[in-house]
Amino acid sequence: MAGRKRKGDAPLLEWFVGGLGAIIFAGMLAVLLTTGLAGEDAPPSIHVKTERVAAVEGGYVLEFSARNASDVTAADIAVVAELRGGGEVQRREARFDYLPPHSARRGGFFFESDPRQGALVLRAEGYNEP
Amino acid sequence: MNGNATYAEGLGRALLGASLFALPLYMTMEMWEFGFAMDRVRLAALLIGVFPILVGLSYFAGFERAFGVLDHLLDAFAAIAVAAVAGACVLALLGVLAPGQPAQEWIGKIAVVTFPGAIGALLADKQMSGEGARDIDAERSYGGRIFLMAVGGLFVALNVAPTEEMTLIAHQISPLHAALIAIVSVALLHALLFWIDLPGRDLRRGASGFFPILVRYSFAGYAVCVASSLFLLWAFGRTDGVGIGELVEFTVVLSFPAVLGAGLAHFVVGERRDGRAQA
Numbered sequence: 001m002a003g004r005k006r007k008g009d010a011p012l013l014e015w016f017v018g019g020l021g022a023i024i025f026a027g028m029l030a031v032l033l034t035t036g037l038a039g040e041d042a043p044p045s046i047h048v049k050t051e052r053v054a055a056v057e058g059g060y061v062l063e064f065s066a067r068n069a070s071d072v073t074a075a076d077i078a079v080v081a082e083l084r085g086g087g088e089v090q091r092r093e094a095r096f097d098y099l100p101p102h103s104a105r106r107g108g109f110f111f112e113s114d115p116r117q118g119a120l121v122l123r124a125e126g127y128n129e130p
Numbered sequence: 131m132n133g134n135a136t137y138a139e140g141l142g143r144a145l146l147g148a149s150l151f152a153l154p155l156y157m158t159m160e161m162w163e164f165g166f167a168m169d170r171v172r173l174a175a176l177l178i179g180v181f182p183i184l185v186g187l188s189y190f191a192g193f194e195r196a197f198g199v200l201d202h203l204l205d206a207f208a209a210i211a212v213a214a215v216a217g218a219c220v221l222a223l224l225g226v227l228a229p230g231q232p233a234q235e236w237i238g239k240i241a242v243v244t245f246p247g248a249i250g251a252l253l254a255d256k257q258m259s260g261e262g263a264r265d266i267d268a269e270r271s272y273g274g275r276i277f278l279m280a281v282g283g284l285f286v287a288l289n290v291a292p293t294e295e296m297t298l299i300a301h302q303i304s305p306l307h308a309a310l311i312a313i314v315s316v317a318l319l320h321a322l323l324f325w326i327d328l329p330g331r332d333l334r335r336g337a338s339g340f341f342p343i344l345v346r347y348s349f350a351g352y353a354v355c356v357a358s359s360l361f362l363l364w365a366f367g368r369t370d371g372v373g374i375g376e377l378v379e380f381t382v383v384l385s386f387p388a389v390l391g392a393g394l395a396h397f398v399v400g401e402r403r404d405g406r407a408q409a
Contacts, residue, residue: 011132011133011134011136011137012134013133013134013137013138013141014133014137014204014208015204017137017141017207017208017211017212018203018204018205018207018208018211019207020207020211021206021207021208021209021210021211021212021214022207022210024210024211024214024244025177025181025207025210027237028174028177028214028237028240028241028244029174029177029178031233031234031237032170032171032173032174032177032237032238032241033170033171033174035170035234036169036170036171036173036174037170037171073166073167075167097163098163098166098167100166100167100231100232100234100235101166101232101234101235102232102234103166103230103231103232103235104230130163130167
């Protein structure tokens with residue numbers, strides 16, 4: 001950086017900060033290129049699981065997490081829940097804008113009856129490529 | 131004052147500059163999304179492509195010295211360090227970097243904002259050093275002027291390139307409308323360089339007539355804006371699966387803000403001080 005009044009050897013701090021920058025630069029490139037070139041052929045793999053169920057006013061909320069176990073980002077992911085019990089099916093849908101690689105996002109579904117009583121199916125139904 | 135203390139002052143200015151120039155991008159949703167959704171190889175290409183720009187900026191902006199290449203390399207790396215630290219701090223402060231996100235996501239988000247931040251760091255260190263801009267542009271070579279136009283265009287285009295509006299505007303307009311934008315862009319650049327009385331105008335104009343300066347500066351400047359815009363569009367994945375007609379419209383739309391940066395770059399960066407380069 002600037003401001004030095006005399007010509008001469010770079011001050012120690014300049015070497016330190018410059019070196020730090022070089023390490024950051026090389027590190028970022030290494031991470032990006034190794035993941036980028038490691039083959040993105042595998043499609044997104046999204047697992048949805050129940051985190052907890054809580055009673056709320058007027059019914060129940062089921063909190064879930066959707067985890068993307070793949071190396072690619074999925075966009076506009078639709079997660080659906082189907083709760084069968086007492087001869088009827090309650091279907092709920094939630095959407096996420098993005099699910100980055102190896103990360104999880106959380107959401108919730110509202111049900112009138114306790115989702116722990118009955119057969120519950122949670123799954124990701126579709127996505128877009130970002 | 132010793133060298134380290136003076137250098138630390140410069141770092142402070144650079145940190146401020148990185149934050150100031152890149153803050154609109156730190157607070158742009160699309161930039162965060164690019165952090166994890168953008169093609170990794172293209173993101174790496176963006177960083178690699180920007181590095182020589184940083185070195186060139188350090189060289190052409192000139193820091194009152196005639197040191198070697200090593201010094202400009204150190205400057206470029208220092209700008210990256212400052213921008214990465216500023217980006218990480220601000221993004222964490224804004225909750226964009228959150229615990230529980232994978233390291234990949236953090237690195238991607240920081241990498242995307244590091245590149246505008248590093249340009250900002252170099253510009254600010256120059257602009258805020260309190261030494262005042264003297265006879266701007268006086269000793270810069272033709273190549274240096276075109277280079278600065280490219281950097282200015284790239285920087286301003288970058289501030290709007292991530293947004294959806296760029297493609298939306300292109301969808302809304304007709305090809306004739308796009309042609310009008312292109313003509314207005316060249317006229318605007320020519321006006322910024324030669325009609326509006328900004329420092330360095332007479333020097334650039336020299337003794338040449340209208341057509342030589344139109345071709346040598348205005349059209350050349352527009353060409354580097356188009357190239358910068360295309361590079362950004364490609365890096366951000368906006369060129370994928372797009373027909374040639376639409377791609378031209380995207381480029382024209384993005385080049386429009388870019389010419390403002392190109393036209394004012396010499397003014398923002400100021401003159402080089404070591405007086406070596408001559409056309």
